[in-house]
């Protein structure tokens with residue numbers, strides 16, 4: 172199984188603060204990871220390194236067999252699909268849903284004067300179709316609902332047929348039905364052997380799609396625990412992650428957590 176991410180003692184320091192501290196993490200081909208942690212734990216910072224948007228201050232970040240700092244990131248980026256608020260914010264509000272997906276093939280966020288291949292246009296349409304968004308192809312991104320935007324962003328992230336797909340809080344802002352539909356689609360994606368390695372950042376155990384295999388738990392920039400979900404997502408590790416006594420339930424591969432009642 173080949174290495175997708177090999178992070179050794181990765182730290183990111185800004186001023187006197189360690190946004191990440193000595194994070195070691197390995198993601199292999201075929202694995203599906205959840206990254207969990209409270210606000211400010213460093214999840215997005217870690218995803219920005221994995222997506223080659225940020226260099227570690229210390230340590231080494233191996234990405235798809237290359238080492239950050241020793242490789243042209245523009246060669247790596249087409250191999251990494253990223254859906255995040257950072258990407259969403261870079262997209263012009265008047266760009267159509269189809270163009271949002273299509274421009275990923277050219278490493279851009281807005282269409283300008285480039286000429287696109289018919290083949291790319293067909294693939295962009297097919298990606299939108301797969302994520303239930305083909306009827307919105309001509310609608311401006313800025314006029315889509317939150318849930319529709321999330322789907323377009325995932326279609327965009329998959330446009331280049333990446334080897335690693337990073338979804339940073341894909342269910343944030345979705346209503347209950349929207350979340351459940353997304354979890355169902357991500358469950359299908361996780362089960363697809365052709366799908367890239369997956370990394371999904373979330374705050375909520377309810378958003379973990381069945382079929383995800385591993386979890387990385389972060390607190391204050393440090394790894395609390397990492398490993399297979401079944402053995403790692405324990406009440407003890409959740410307490411160390413969130414500083415709160417939580418009671419965890421698992422029903423048919425779906426997880427949930429609530430505060431433990433003190434009698």
Ligand SMILES: Nc1ncnc2c1ncn2[C@@H]1O[C@H](COP(=O)(O)OP(=O)(O)OP(=O)(O)O)[C@@H](O)[C@H]1O
Pocket residue numbers: 185188190208209210211212213214215216217
């Ligand atoms: N450029 C920066 N300079 C200083 N501090 C920063 C910088 N970027 C992020 N931070 C801080 O680093 C910490 C980690 O931020 P990050 O966005 O990675 O956390 P997160 O786990 O993704 O949080 P959330 O769940 O709220 O999105 C936060 O305390 C944030 O304020």
